[in-house]
Every structure is written in C-alpha cells, then in structure tokens.
Amino acid sequence: MKVTSQVWIYFILIFGVCFKENSAKWVWNCTEPDYACERTFTIEQTSTLYSSVELCRLVCGSDGIIWPLPYSYSVIDKSLVTVNISTAWFNTKASDEPTYTFLEDLITYFTNTSSYIDFCTKQTYTVQINLEAKSSSLVLNWDTDESYELVTYTDDQTNQVTINITAETVFGVRHGLESLLQLIVPDDLCYVMLKSVQIKDKPFYKHRGLLLDSGRNYLSVDIIKKNIIAMASSKMNVLHWHLSDSQSFPFVSSREPNMSRYGAYSDREVYNPTDVADLIKFAKIRGVRIIPEIDGPAHVGSGWQWSAESGLGNLVVCQNQQPYRSYCIQPPCGQLNPANPWIYEVLRNIYNDITDLWEGIDAFHMGGDEVYIPCWNSSEEILQYIGTKNRSEEVFLNLWAEFQSKATQAFDTAKGNNGTSLIVWTSSLTDPAIIENNLPKDRYVIQTWVPSTNTVPQELIDLGYKIIVSTKDKWYLDHGFWGSTSYYTWRQVYDNQILSGDAVLGGEICMWGELVNDNNVEPRVWPRAAAAAERLWSNPQTSSETADGRFFIHYDRLNKRGIRTSAVIPKFCAQNVNDCAGYLTF
Amino acid sequence: MLLRGCKIMKQGEVRRALMVATVICLFLFIYLYWQQSSRPLQALVLTYKHVYTSNKKIHPRQWTWLCVNQRCERHHITENVKIESLSTCSMLCGSTQLWPQPTGPVTLGSKAIIFNHQQFSLQVLASGPAKALVKEAFSAFNDSVLSLVRNNNYLKEKTDFDRFIVRVTVVRGDVIRLKLRTDESYSLTLKPRDSEIVANITAKTYFGARHGLETLSQLIWWDEYAGHAGALKIIKGATIQDAPAFPYRGLMVDTARNFMSIESLKRVLVGMAANKLNVFHWHITDSQSFPLVLPSVPQLSSSGSYSPQETYSPEEVKAIVEFARIRGIRTILEIDVPAHAGNGWTWGQREGLGDLAVCVNERPWSLYCGEPPCGQLNPENPNVYDVLEKIYRDLLELTGETEIFHLGGDEVNLECWAQHMQKSNTPNNYTDLHDLWGEFTLKALARLQQANGGEKIPKVIVWSSKLSKRPYITKYLDRNTTIVQSWGSSQWPDTPDLLADDYKILISHVDAWYLDCGFGRWRETGEAACDPYRPWQTVYNHRPWQQMRLDKKHIIGGEVCLWSEQVDESSLDSRLWPRAAAFAERIWTDPQLDMTTYTIQEDVYTRLNTQRERLVSRGLKAEALWPSWCSQNPGMCL
Structure with missing residues (x-):
C-alpha cells in the first residue's frame, strides 16, 4: 500500500515538473513600511514576490518565523540562499563519548524531522552545520542551561552556508537545531534560508x-x-x-x-x-x-x-x-x-x-x-x-x-x-x-x-x-x-x-x-x-496580536509534522493577516 | 534538473521515458487488480489498524460483565464467574443498542449467535434500477460489519450457523432519488431457519431498505472474549418496524473557511449513514475561498481557492454525490449569494464584465460584513446573473438534485451596496435597499429556472434573514416553493412568525444545533457570536415543536451546522461526532422531552455510548463522551 502511494507521488511530481504550466497563483509581497505580507494573484515572478506566506514572513519584518520568539534575533543579511539541506555536513564537538553520542542522535532527529525531498532545479549551496556542547552534562532538570547561540553565514565564493550552534548543554544544542529547522523554508521545490542570521536564545522559565x-x-x-x-x-x-x-x-x-x-x-x-x-x-x-x-x-x-x-x-x-x-x-x-x-x-x-x-x-x-x-x-x-x-x-x-x-x-x-x-x-x-x-x-x-x-x-x-x-x-x-x-x-x-x-x-x-x-x-x-x-x-511583553502571523505559521508547521492541530481561524486569515485584523488597529 | 531535462530531451529519449512510464503503469494496474480481488482481506487489514499499537498484553484480561437489573455490572474475573464481554452483555441486557431508536415496535431475542462475514449471502427482490443500488448498499453494510473485526484469525472460529441470508425486498424499484416524500420506512425480521439465519428487510423504496441494512448492522457486534480470537455475533431473532419522524434530516459542513479533503467528507457521509441522516448540505463556498471547480466558470476557483491543491474537481463532487446516494443521502450544494461571496469573484474587471462582486476584502471589514x-x-451588474445561470447549470448537473436547491441568501450587508453605489456614482433608485436584495433574489431564481431547462425547482431553501421577515418575505418569497432555514436563536420570534405566515421551515437553531460554537472569538473585534459549546445533551434535548408548541406540519425537518472558521480536517470528526448522532435521534425518532427536569434517560447514555464506539470502529475520530470508566460501568456516572 505504502509503496504504491510513493510511486504515485513520484509519478505525479515528475509529471508535474515536466508539464508545469505558467498560470497565475497566489504570491506574497512584503509591503513597506508596515512590513505586512500581502497576498496577490499574479503570474509574475520577481525576487520580491514570495511563493508562500511563510517565506514572506521570514524576510519581512524583524520577528522572523521562529516559535517561540528567540531572546535575541538579528538578521545580518536578509537575502535568500537556496540550500541543499539533504546533503548537509555535520561537525560535532563534545567533551566526552556520551555527549558525542547524544549529539549524533540529535543529528538523526534533525534529518528525520526535516525529511527534505529534493527536487530543486536551481543552483544550490552546500551546508555545513557545526554543533558544540561545552558541558558533558546529560541531565535535564530545573538547573539545566538550555541557552544556545546560532550563527549562520554564507560564503558566495565557495557557495557554502555555515551554521554554528554552540551551547552549554546538549539540550541547548537541541533547541538551536529546532530553531534551524524553522529557518529552512520550502520555496516551490527548493529550500531556502536567510544568508546570515545571529540568534542568542534562552528560556525565560525553567x-x-x-x-x-x-x-x-x-x-x-x-x-x-x-x-x-x-x-x-x-x-x-x-x-x-x-x-x-x-x-x-x-x-x-x-x-x-x-x-x-x-x-x-x-x-x-x-x-x-x-x-x-x-x-x-x-x-x-x-x-x-x-x-x-x-x-x-x-x-x-x-x-x-x-x-x-x-x-x-x-x-x-x-x-x-x-x-x-x-x-x-x-x-x-x-x-x-x-x-x-x-x-x-x-x-x-x-x-x-x-x-x-x-x-x-x-x-x-x-x-x-x-x-x-x-x-x-x-x-x-x-x-x-x-x-x-x-x-x-x-x-x-x-x-x-x-x-x-x-x-x-x-x-x-x-x-x-x-x-x-x-x-x-x-x-x-x-x-x-x-x-x-x-x-x-x-x-x-x-x-x-x-x-x-x-x-x-x-x-x-x-x-x-x-x-x-x-x-x-x-x-x-x-x-x-x-x-x-x-x-x-x-x-x-x-x-x-x-x-x-x-x-x-x-x-x-x-x-x-x-x-x-x-x-x-x-x-x-x-x-x-x-x-x-x-x-x-x-x-x-506584547500581546498575542503581535504574534499573529508567526503563530499561524507555527500552526502550519505543527500540522506538517503530523500533529492534528485544530484550526483557529479561516485559512484566509493566515494568508491575509491584515485583512482579518480589527478596525481598532487601523 | 528535471525541469531542464524534460525540455532538452531528444526524441529517442522521450520514447524511452514513455516506455518506462508505460511499464510502471502496467505494474500498477496489475497491483491494483490484485488488490481488488482480495478486497475482504484488505478491509480486515485496515480495520486492524484501530487496535492499539502498544499491543503487548502484559497480563490476562481482567473484566467480566454481568447483567443485573437491566444493567451491566463490571466484575473482576475470578474462577467461578461467567466470562462475558461488555459488548455482549450490553447487547443482551436491558435496552436495545440501536441508534437512532426505531419509531415502530421492536422485539429482540435474548440470545446471541456466532457467525462470520463470509457466510453472508444477499438476495435482492427488486426490479429496476434499485437492484444495483441494493448491491452497493450491501457492500457498504459489509464494510460496516468488517470494521468491527479486531482479529483476522477470527474466520477460524466455529460458527453457530452455516449461512447468513440477507433478503432485501424493495417494492418500488424505480425510486432511486431521494425526495421529501420518499417513503423511508422499512421492516426487518431476523430468524434462524435450519442451518441458516435469515434477515428479511422489506421496504417501499431503496432508501428504506438501506436503513434496514443499517439497523441490521447494529444488531451485530464484536465479542472479543468469544473463542480464541474473538468473534462476530448477532442477536438471534428480531423484528423491527421503523420510519423517520421527519423527511429532512440534514448535516451541513462548510468547506470554504477551511478546506476539507474529499476523504474527510466521505467520513462525514459514513457517519451520517450510520445515523440515518439523509441530507448532506455542503456549504462549499464563501467570501474566504471558492474551492469548487466549475466547468463553465473555472475562473471562480482558479482565483478563489486557497491553493490549486485545495479544490474540488467536478469528478470529485460527483463521486461524493454518488457515495452519498448509496448511503441514502442526498447532496445539496450551496453557493451562497448575494452575500458571503468575495474571493473568487474578482476577475470580472479583467475580463470586461465589470465588478461582479463589491467590497471584496474591504477594510475595516467590520463596517461591511459580519466577519x-x-x-x-x-x-446592478447584469453580467452577474449570466454567471449565476452558468453556475446553477453546473450545480444541477453535478448533483442531479432537482427537487431542492439552496440559494444561501443570508447576512446581506446593505451598507456595502450603498457605499459601492456612492463610490461608483450609480444612481440609487431605492428608498429601501431591501428591495434591491429582493429583486436580486427574484432574478437569481429566474436564472435558476433557466438553468433547469425552464422548469421550476419545486423547493428553494434560503437562510432566515431580514428578507425572510415581514414585510419583505411576502413580497419576494413564494410560500409554495420557499423553505426558510431558520437559524436564529430558538428564543427569537423568527420560527413562529414564519409558521404563522404559512412558510415551510427547516430548523437549525443556533443555540442548539450549531456545532461550531464554543471555541471563543477568533477575530479581534466582533462579538463572540455563539458561545458556549453545545454539549450533546443540549443538542438532544432541543425539541422546539414541543417547547414552542409549533405545528409540525410545516416543519420539514432539522439540520445541524458546522461552520468551519475554527475547524479543519484535523478536528472535523470530533466536532461532529457523537453530537450529530444525538441530533439524529432527535430528528429520526423524536422522543418526548421531559420539560420539567430535562433529564435524559440512562438508556440514551448507554445507547449513544455504543453508537459512538460503532462510529470509531468505522474509522471516525469521535469525541470521548466521558472517562472510559463510565462506559465500563453503565449507569454509575449519571
């Protein structure tokens, strides 16, 4: 049963790629100065039109799309780079064998969760992911340091994206990988990410x-x-x-x-x-x-x-x-x-x-x-x-x-x-x-x-x-x-x-x-x-309204990870956040 | 790479690629053919998935149930106690486990016998096209029975009889479309005869016969304690006569606010069939999205759907209509107009037809619409009516439904029209814009008649609105053909007023039969329209004709509604079930309501619990009624 459905999927994909006609579709456009993502119906393809609201949100505004909101999130270079994530290289640094094994397990978790099928026809960049856990503690309790730092940068000479995740403990590294998963966004048949971001993150409550x-x-x-x-x-x-x-x-x-x-x-x-x-x-x-x-x-x-x-x-x-x-x-x-x-x-x-x-x-x-x-x-x-x-x-x-x-x-x-x-x-x-x-x-x-x-x-x-x-x-x-x-x-x-x-x-x-x-x-x-x-x-310190766009993206993310998540709004409102806002905000 | 690859392929390569594709297809066909021949086995495998994955039995089974004072009591298994499963105990103890409860006399035997599904043999006594339908219904019946099986080794168990004959007699073999006047009654007898057990289902029409098969399936259960692997059992002997209290027993699902897949809608239909509901009202479009692909006006969905994937093709709609018909359900497609139409209608200017819709996505929305x-x-744009006629022609073609049509017609915001006229410098000749609305309705109805080859559709449903109130109602809505779907609160005067004016009504009171309510406000402004949640007891205990002393003669029935602002496929099943089942018994059986205490009898709890489990077996993710402890200890949680 499973095999047939897979065959079908590939079949349809191949078919779809070969006979894809150019017709109008929904794309999103980042408006200035309010940094809203507006949906438009067009056949145009320009670099300022994004194929999904998620991708638009990644670029548009300063909050990004990570849920929960990181403690500090700054975009150094907001241009997009197409990456070949399924062949990413991992480098791990740990102080002892058990920690190293844990990091290896995290990599497995990362690759299983991302499960990227690559049908990208564009030129892609290679990805290098460096993980480092400073302490050898594998204990998760109220004293665990869960903070992490995530830095990404892109070298256009070598066509490579480097990602460094450093943390005190493996659990911090895990959170870093989680954020990374959220930063890699599908764009038609490819995956893209921002060229360079810097995240310093830690939880408020233990x-x-x-x-x-x-x-x-x-x-x-x-x-x-x-x-x-x-x-x-x-x-x-x-x-x-x-x-x-x-x-x-x-x-x-x-x-x-x-x-x-x-x-x-x-x-x-x-x-x-x-x-x-x-x-x-x-x-x-x-x-x-x-x-x-x-x-x-x-x-x-x-x-x-x-x-x-x-x-x-x-x-x-x-x-x-x-x-x-x-x-x-x-x-x-x-x-x-x-x-x-x-x-x-x-x-x-x-x-x-x-x-x-x-x-x-x-x-x-x-x-x-x-x-x-x-x-x-x-x-x-x-x-x-x-x-x-x-x-x-x-x-x-x-x-x-x-x-x-x-x-x-x-x-x-x-x-x-x-x-x-x-x-x-x-x-x-x-x-x-x-x-x-x-x-x-x-x-x-x-x-x-x-x-x-x-x-x-x-x-x-x-x-x-x-x-x-x-x-x-x-x-x-x-x-x-x-x-x-x-x-x-x-x-x-x-x-x-x-x-x-x-x-x-x-x-x-x-x-x-x-x-x-x-x-x-x-x-x-x-x-x-x-x-x-x-x-x-x-x-x-802000209210839920500020989080609207990001929350709807996270809702979608949970669904994609196989969670049966209840709808909270008509999908129209996720695609057009501003259209559903109340008049008080205008 | 692939994309480029396709474009630069040489001729020989194309041939080779086609060759490979052909071979793949060939294998697929062989595989599918092979699957088809082993269908019963496959169904078994499918149902087996319901069993908990953590299937390592760590200790032996521990509970047995004894029937004491018409109630099953749970006891721990000890040496001297008779071992009986809860399902067998409750089928044979106290009340019937039928849902909805039949309206005619019911007698059930007190013994159970073991059989298996391979012993079924169908005999159809019907002439005409109904015969083929009965076979389809029997196949659905067979699926329902198979869904109970928890262990595919059960076929090895010894059975009490050699054959299980299901004899279905349909008097009017020519009736294959459900109408308001269709006779849905049936009688069912179940008798052992020599080495056979014979179920006799007799009905005037196919639709009654189908309900008979449904009832028969409810006399069958899975006894996990029987034999080594568990077994299917049926009550040995039964006579049942049954007919519904109301001809229209509807369930509405909205697929415009959030999209629902065809698969999930089929589950809705499976649930409806199990509860003898007979109208699937598909609110398929709204101002948020237009997912229905219409052959004559493809622009509507291509610019109105959330994405190309979130659409319903004509073939899919037809498949749903047929899937429903086999289950005794008619499908009514509603394209709501003139309000609740926006996204999907914005291509008029581009194609030289002017503005087909106005105030689309206007901000701030709260001035021009409810959400x-x-x-x-x-x-005021004549092209709108041309488009409507095309739409209506397609809709009639897709459903084949020519008795009832749903026009929508609710929540028109006159401010929206007034503003548009002002902006576009259209002269406003109306002192009261309700007349504009009324005239729109008349024009739309004329186009509907055109679309139906000049023949008038006998019944047109409209949602209750300002237009269905005096003075407009008598001016614009013909009382012989209009059915008003009364959705206001039951405390409002709408329903009695309509009856006083001699209109036929369909009841969907928001305070009882809106299943989407209770999940708080989803838009930042605008009141929380319909909190709180309606528990199944509220749904069940709503009997407006008794509470408000209404004349039942003009009430064609009722409908539960699931608007989808806060529902999508993930929560569809659990929002609907088992509450829509509670509604189904209200509208099929219509039991008396105790208006002093509003107490619901213990027997209702027990039967609904059984029905809920039936729905779960059939693959529906029905909500929990209570802690399982209450199911295992009937009567102890009331």
Whole structure:
C-alpha cells in the first residue's frame, strides 16, 4: 500500500515538473513600511514576490518565523540562499563519548524531522552545520542551561552556508537545531534560508510543561509521542504525566502487578515498563523531561480493589460509593485509607518501579489534591484510627499531613535518598496559613491551579516556596465543555502573564482527560499549548496580536509534522493577516 | 534538473521515458487488480489498524460483565464467574443498542449467535434500477460489519450457523432519488431457519431498505472474549418496524473557511449513514475561498481557492454525490449569494464584465460584513446573473438534485451596496435597499429556472434573514416553493412568525444545533457570536415543536451546522461526532422531552455510548463522551 502511494507521488511530481504550466497563483509581497505580507494573484515572478506566506514572513519584518520568539534575533543579511539541506555536513564537538553520542542522535532527529525531498532545479549551496556542547552534562532538570547561540553565514565564493550552534548543554544544542529547522523554508521545490542570521536564545522559565491525563481515558503511546513531538517543536520541556486516577490505573507495576490488573480498562490499555522506558528516551532526545504523577491520597480507586482478598484489608475507602456526590467530586469515588499501614508498603513498591524506570529521578509529582473529608469521615476504620471524638477539619488535615509525610518516606526509601523534589497540587493542605506545618519548603514544589486573580501563588512565594503555575481560568484546556466553564482561545492562553522571579519555576498547561481520548486530544491541546510555550520561553511583553502571523505559521508547521492541530481561524486569515485584523488597529 | 531535462530531451529519449512510464503503469494496474480481488482481506487489514499499537498484553484480561437489573455490572474475573464481554452483555441486557431508536415496535431475542462475514449471502427482490443500488448498499453494510473485526484469525472460529441470508425486498424499484416524500420506512425480521439465519428487510423504496441494512448492522457486534480470537455475533431473532419522524434530516459542513479533503467528507457521509441522516448540505463556498471547480466558470476557483491543491474537481463532487446516494443521502450544494461571496469573484474587471462582486476584502471589514473578508455580489451588474445561470447549470448537473436547491441568501450587508453605489456614482433608485436584495433574489431564481431547462425547482431553501421577515418575505418569497432555514436563536420570534405566515421551515437553531460554537472569538473585534459549546445533551434535548408548541406540519425537518472558521480536517470528526448522532435521534425518532427536569434517560447514555464506539470502529475520530470508566460501568456516572 505504502509503496504504491510513493510511486504515485513520484509519478505525479515528475509529471508535474515536466508539464508545469505558467498560470497565475497566489504570491506574497512584503509591503513597506508596515512590513505586512500581502497576498496577490499574479503570474509574475520577481525576487520580491514570495511563493508562500511563510517565506514572506521570514524576510519581512524583524520577528522572523521562529516559535517561540528567540531572546535575541538579528538578521545580518536578509537575502535568500537556496540550500541543499539533504546533503548537509555535520561537525560535532563534545567533551566526552556520551555527549558525542547524544549529539549524533540529535543529528538523526534533525534529518528525520526535516525529511527534505529534493527536487530543486536551481543552483544550490552546500551546508555545513557545526554543533558544540561545552558541558558533558546529560541531565535535564530545573538547573539545566538550555541557552544556545546560532550563527549562520554564507560564503558566495565557495557557495557554502555555515551554521554554528554552540551551547552549554546538549539540550541547548537541541533547541538551536529546532530553531534551524524553522529557518529552512520550502520555496516551490527548493529550500531556502536567510544568508546570515545571529540568534542568542534562552528560556525565560525553567519549567515549561504540558499535563496529559491518562487516568480518565487511556492515551496510546503513539499519541503521547505525537504530543512530545509538538512540545519539542515549541521548545516545551516537561511532560507532566498524570498516570492514574480513580477511574483507572494503566501503569504496569512490576512489583505490584495487581494494580494494573485491577486498574486498567483492559489488558491492552496499559503502559508496561518497556513503553515507559521508550517514552522517556523518546522525550529526552527531544529536550522533554517526563515527570510522572501518582496521585494520592484522593483520586485513587481503580487498581486498589485486590487488597481485601490478598489479606491486606482495605487500602481504599468509599470506593465506587454511590450516590457519588456524597463521597467525592466526580465518579467513581475512592481515597486511600491512611488507617491501613499497608498502603505505604504498596506505595513504596510502586515508587520503586518509578525510580527504576526514571533513573536518577529529580522530580516526582505526588498529586495531593481534592481530598474529600466526608469520604474519610464515613469510614469506621478511619474514625477508629483517629481515636478522638473531635472530627474537626483540622483532625482530618493532620491525618492527611501524616499520610503525606509517610508517603514521602516511602518514596525516599524506594529511591535510597531524599534528593528528589516532590511536587504537589495546591489544596487545603497547602493553604498558606498552615502549609509550613505540613510541607518542608526545601523538599516540596507547589503547583498552583487557582484562577489568575487568586493571591495564593504570591503568598506561597512569600513564604519561601517554589511554585509551578497552572492558571486555572486560562490554562485548563478541558474547560468550555462541561459545567459553567468556558473555553480559552489561544489568545487568552498567550496573554496569560504569570508571576516571575526565582521562586517561579515556570508554568504548565493542563489537559484533563475526562472528555478527551486518542481521537480528540491533539486538536484540543494544539495549537493552544504552543501559545503557552511562547509565554513560558519568551515571556513577551506584547500581546498575542503581535504574534499573529508567526503563530499561524507555527500552526502550519505543527500540522506538517503530523500533529492534528485544530484550526483557529479561516485559512484566509493566515494568508491575509491584515485583512482579518480589527478596525481598532487601523 | 528535471525541469531542464524534460525540455532538452531528444526524441529517442522521450520514447524511452514513455516506455518506462508505460511499464510502471502496467505494474500498477496489475497491483491494483490484485488488490481488488482480495478486497475482504484488505478491509480486515485496515480495520486492524484501530487496535492499539502498544499491543503487548502484559497480563490476562481482567473484566467480566454481568447483567443485573437491566444493567451491566463490571466484575473482576475470578474462577467461578461467567466470562462475558461488555459488548455482549450490553447487547443482551436491558435496552436495545440501536441508534437512532426505531419509531415502530421492536422485539429482540435474548440470545446471541456466532457467525462470520463470509457466510453472508444477499438476495435482492427488486426490479429496476434499485437492484444495483441494493448491491452497493450491501457492500457498504459489509464494510460496516468488517470494521468491527479486531482479529483476522477470527474466520477460524466455529460458527453457530452455516449461512447468513440477507433478503432485501424493495417494492418500488424505480425510486432511486431521494425526495421529501420518499417513503423511508422499512421492516426487518431476523430468524434462524435450519442451518441458516435469515434477515428479511422489506421496504417501499431503496432508501428504506438501506436503513434496514443499517439497523441490521447494529444488531451485530464484536465479542472479543468469544473463542480464541474473538468473534462476530448477532442477536438471534428480531423484528423491527421503523420510519423517520421527519423527511429532512440534514448535516451541513462548510468547506470554504477551511478546506476539507474529499476523504474527510466521505467520513462525514459514513457517519451520517450510520445515523440515518439523509441530507448532506455542503456549504462549499464563501467570501474566504471558492474551492469548487466549475466547468463553465473555472475562473471562480482558479482565483478563489486557497491553493490549486485545495479544490474540488467536478469528478470529485460527483463521486461524493454518488457515495452519498448509496448511503441514502442526498447532496445539496450551496453557493451562497448575494452575500458571503468575495474571493473568487474578482476577475470580472479583467475580463470586461465589470465588478461582479463589491467590497471584496474591504477594510475595516467590520463596517461591511459580519466577519472578514467582506464581499457581496454586485446586483446592478447584469453580467452577474449570466454567471449565476452558468453556475446553477453546473450545480444541477453535478448533483442531479432537482427537487431542492439552496440559494444561501443570508447576512446581506446593505451598507456595502450603498457605499459601492456612492463610490461608483450609480444612481440609487431605492428608498429601501431591501428591495434591491429582493429583486436580486427574484432574478437569481429566474436564472435558476433557466438553468433547469425552464422548469421550476419545486423547493428553494434560503437562510432566515431580514428578507425572510415581514414585510419583505411576502413580497419576494413564494410560500409554495420557499423553505426558510431558520437559524436564529430558538428564543427569537423568527420560527413562529414564519409558521404563522404559512412558510415551510427547516430548523437549525443556533443555540442548539450549531456545532461550531464554543471555541471563543477568533477575530479581534466582533462579538463572540455563539458561545458556549453545545454539549450533546443540549443538542438532544432541543425539541422546539414541543417547547414552542409549533405545528409540525410545516416543519420539514432539522439540520445541524458546522461552520468551519475554527475547524479543519484535523478536528472535523470530533466536532461532529457523537453530537450529530444525538441530533439524529432527535430528528429520526423524536422522543418526548421531559420539560420539567430535562433529564435524559440512562438508556440514551448507554445507547449513544455504543453508537459512538460503532462510529470509531468505522474509522471516525469521535469525541470521548466521558472517562472510559463510565462506559465500563453503565449507569454509575449519571
């Protein structure tokens, strides 16, 4: 099947080239002094008419077409040069063997992503790409230096384009290659680039994340990979993997195999250790770190039902209890049973599988949100365990804090040290008034999920906590499809300025999974997550309107890389940005 | 190099090149021929793709379902428990899994039997041209059944019967075009007889018979727990009688704001057929782009499409029309006029025809139209009507649809015309420009009649607008031939007013049946026209004739609309499905609405969930209804 379609493509291409008639078509023209790309219908071919809006944007104006916007981008020579990129030469400079191997892998990534088919009939320049990573560190975490410098220059004597990408780490080099990919633009059957540019680039925030939820609906490994590809294209660096929830437990734990046996939707809808290892590797070469989350003590249920039969008592209380509205926020109910010490044994085993797969894990997400006190309050076993007649909220919060500290111990035992940063969601336990009693600030990072007007993030910073921001009324991509929530457009996502400073590690855009699965997760996340990517990488002081043209090009780029990206405008507006602008800007 | 190569080739080289091309073609034909002969196998391979790629089963299957109090309960598999898959449990427990629910009596057996698709044998009792259509419909039916198969080893499984006879009887074999009065009813019986199982489908027309086959396909499911490799099952015994509540059950897709490929439109039609929707309203052009290649006026698409690739050739349109007809769907092409026309209409001056359209891409757009870019036909240029007649002739030829025509006719911006007259010093003889609009409409209709060989098209649909209001409506729109597609909010007086004036209407209320809504504003100014999103419950619970006590007699049906400003091929399926399926049951079955609580019965959730999975099997990327947990635990998420 594949072979035939390829034959056809070549056939049509050859045919097309031979019998191409000169007819009028859309071309773009860079207007002065406003640097807009205007579409015109003509058969003319001059050097100031560009065959695509992308090419016109590359030349026109000062922002270029790289997404997210680089820290500093200057065009030294804006004339175009036709390059033969499929035969580019690579030169790598690394301080040791593993770094060298990583760079080699990056080159493979580069050539696979570009996958240029060359049918160019023009005179082309050869391309020399020099990559240098100064440090030998291959660790991707909040301390990684992701900056890079990219310089290109063209020698018209030797017909050669030289590209130098230098960075402290391989991850910086990767970002440089990503920018380079975006600088090479198709022009009919050829590829062109600017003769000389200079880029100095570094991210504004260290943590630029996307949350995917495979607890509510299973997401296949392929679909997760597609999201990672789109993240890499937008220089996002953290995939926060909400692995399990009360609905399902698809993670296959070698030490506790019952978890997925009882928790997965089916024997196929699981992530076994090889899947996970494969994903971690796939992500790393794309500059993305996967941070797993095993949520607890709430948002559990499926997967824990086996305990009574196995003689461990009830590990979970109020499981699947009905009417669910009395015991949890969304069906099915379930919360870990802190009166049963076995939960820490089981947790330790699960954590141990996590630490095996995520070698040297720097950060782990423990969830910790939405504990529903009426659930614990309905369990005789827990009430006995508390052993007091006072059933105030405080008593239950203390119980929760006790769980949190014992779960942390279990994690540290599993890992063998206490060097892993632990992330938890904001909750009543992280209330600025009491958080210091419960969570040591050198150990915990708090992920805030409150609306943009809420002061909790600032209060936590003032107390000395590090935070990750997930603005609930801007960056919750599931909103707009249930209850009274509303949908956030890419502009709202983009214009969401979050707090800054050393205490703010960054932000995360969240795709909760109740109403998405393999079929619709991509168009729901993309291109909106890319808007957040620029907020987090560049933190522009300008609004989304300034980014229009570049954003539509990036939308197209994601589509070309195989991401099923949702349209945000009629294509006419991407081809004629100014025609769709509002009258206020005139 | 290639380009130059072609030009300087010598004669002998050309011959050699042609030789090589011929050989390649020959191989291709052989390959395609070979593929054709092994078609069922290929379908199997295709459907097999639906299975998750991460197919390494790490542990044995773990769930079984038991039917308790008309509801399937999920249990962990233990030694003493009967093992039954969710699909088998839900097919045999409680409600039917049919969608849309038939309107006539339904009795279903309580047992299932195993068969395989190679046992199908079709007997057609019909005379005339319908016979060939039934065969086509059966082939589509066969595809639907095959799409369920998850394992190509299933043919090795033992079956309960030797043969599966599908006997289709069509009384009026001459009816091969769907009309508003076409009888779409059917009856279906399914009985075992000796070593055979016999499905009898009887219908007045082909279109009823097709629906019968669709229903039959919904009695079939895949049981992944059966045998070693899973098996196809069907309910042992059924009688069903069914007929739609409304004759017009439409779905509109806009391919002008963003282009959709032919392949993606075929998926729309597959989904429509599965839900017994019968009108594909193709809003094929708008002011943004003109992707339709018209043989008589090729200038429209050559200057109006986004790119030469983003066009529909006449052959492609005809293929869609035929693909639809086989699935019981008629295609209505809409070229909206006089507004919503701009790009594509700008070649008039160049060819000496004057301005065919005015205010095209005018800035600031917000003064001359509802969304960018602006553009309206120039009603004072007589050449416009000549072009329209050519267009109409082509459209009638492409679809063969001569009962209903969609004129468009919405959102005319009179300011645009007024401004143009002023600029071009055209004397304005109108005290009220609505009359200009009305006269345009009459002229366009006259040209439509011309294009149809002088014969009047019986029904012309126009979008509701100022012109479909008093006083203009009675002046310009004939109540015997006009159908007004009422798209305003159901709270507005439009619909009752039209009915009071005795006009036939088609309902597409924006507050319930606009599936594009809910994705925020996409233009910098202009209000967010239609937020919020309409969940499937809103779509389903819209029953204006009950809520507003309207006379059903003048309502020909309803249509869900998907405008494509914020949709393209990537999200087309998930925007439409399963919400358009919810609409389909409203318009086919029209169940009573509980107007005090607006509660939707549990059975609807369960059946819609099954229908959604059916659509996914057939290759549509339907949206999730809820976490899978809710599918596996029926009734627990309500």
